[in-house]
Amino acid sequence: MPPPNYDSRVPNILACAIASIAVSTFAVILRFWSRAVMASLVLWWDDWAILVTLIFSHAFLATNIWWTTVGLGKHSWMLSLDTIKPNAIANRVALVLYATTIMLIKISALLLYRRLFQVERKFNIALWSVGAVCVAWWIVTAIYPWSNCHPISKTVNPLEPGTCVQLTPWYLGSAFINAFLDLVVLVLPIPVIWRLKMSIRRRLLIMSIFVLGYCSAFLSFARFIIIVRDPDMLNASTPNADPSWDLVPLLYLSMLEAPFAIIALCGPSINQLVARVMQYKTLSSLFTTRPVDSSKGSGSGLSSRKRAHTSSSGFSKLDASKEHSHIVTSPVHGSLSTTAIAGNFDEGVDDWREQDIPMGTINVSHDISVARRKNEMV
Structure with missing residues (x-):
């Protein structure tokens, strides 16, 4: 056994989670404020989807905060046996909440495209198709982590007798598919934008805005690269395994992915508030329709x-x-x-x-x- 090591990544995890909760909440508040101030309070499906995404994002971040109380961010050999079962439960719950949150991010982006480009019939069919694939993949990612052990109860109680299938290949495959779906969602509106009757310069500008508006896709690519470079960080069965410590850098990206997407997808509405202040040159314009x-x-x-x-x-x-x-x-x-x-x-x-x-x-x-x-x- 390695010598005692009392290093802790818990403060960084807490700071990341709390900041993500605060900033993403503020962004959604500004989005709904913009809807209330600009004309009448006209909400569409993409607005409600981003609100549901915020709720699940907060649940995922709160789970990570609770996870730190049972060992996350500390070296595994410094933890007592009493924390093994709570760690396994926190891990599985976090996986399900993460899968749900990133699915809702994609659905929110697709609904935004639907509102902006609703005249394109073929494009709408593509949106529905991609959305169906995202939901189907979410069902798989939410169920499989709970079924890799026999008996199933061993999934949340590693000390119980039984056998488990290693999840490392699963993590690699799911990270790749997640990054691929993000890429599909990212490039989906580009053909429609390119057919717009405007100068090439303006079309390229609009494309860049959409790319920046779904910037969380780049975090999913980075997450996939980290797993490929060090897949053993997720494997708790190796002799030198230290998952509660090694997992943290990957967890940072997972924690930031949804808040970044929420902020980016709220950007157009926030920009309307800024434009209103610039137009009327007074902050009082934000408090009246x-x-x-x-x-x-x-x-x-x-x-x-x-x-x-x-x-x-x-x-x-x-x-x-x-x-x-x-x-x-x-x-x-x-x-x-x-x-x-x-x-x-x-x-x-x-x-x-x-x-x-x-x-x-x-x-x-x-x-x-x-x-x-x-x-x-x-």
Whole structure:
């Protein structure tokens, strides 16, 4: 037996888990906040999927935190025999929760693609097919780790008499398939984006955004490489096995995979909040669904009730001295469209509604930032 070694990786595991829980939770809160502020609270399946993913990600991270109380992050020969069964239980529970979480990540990404590219029938068929494969693979990964021993009870009680099949080949195969499915999900929207009627530069830019938006795929590739380079880290039956210590570097990647994906998939919604603050130049715009008068404190825009009138539908009369000096976002469409109306009126009349509006003095300007058409993005 090796000499006593009281080194511990527990503080690093706890820091990784707690930081991942905090940051991913904040990202999802901002995503739903964006849905509430931008127009009305319109939620789709990808929003609910990311919320369920967050719940299972937290469960996986919490399991790892509990696992540290029974030996994870310490050298195996420093642990008492009483911790063997709890370690085995924590290991199997963590495997199931990890498999569920990464499956939900893929489903969330596929649902996001479905919302963005719903006009493509062939693409939708591909989404359903990939989603079905992901669910089928999840069923296998959730069941097999509990059935590699005979009797099955030996799976969570290694001291019980019986036999077990080594899981090292299983870990290698599952890591490869997980990385491959991530690659499929990553490249799935590229053909659709490439057929969009826009410049090559813009298409490449959009592709890069989607690649960065599913950055967790790179973590699964790194995880697979680590297992290939040192498969014995997962084998507890070798003479020099120290899985509770050697497993930790691989566990870091597993713990970060889901939070990274959650943050990335919430990125577009968070960007909408940032764009809203930049548009209105005030943080108060984050606490209302109504258009905000950005002229306060900036010296521009509408400065008096006599020169501005905002209706409940979200439209404002603009300053006649400045063409399109104030743009009001319709609360129905949020950030997707804006309408600016400018007209020339007599300054001597206080109430603009009482004036006769001559023909040709009203100018209407539409700014459409995103329009979804078949094989086209404007």
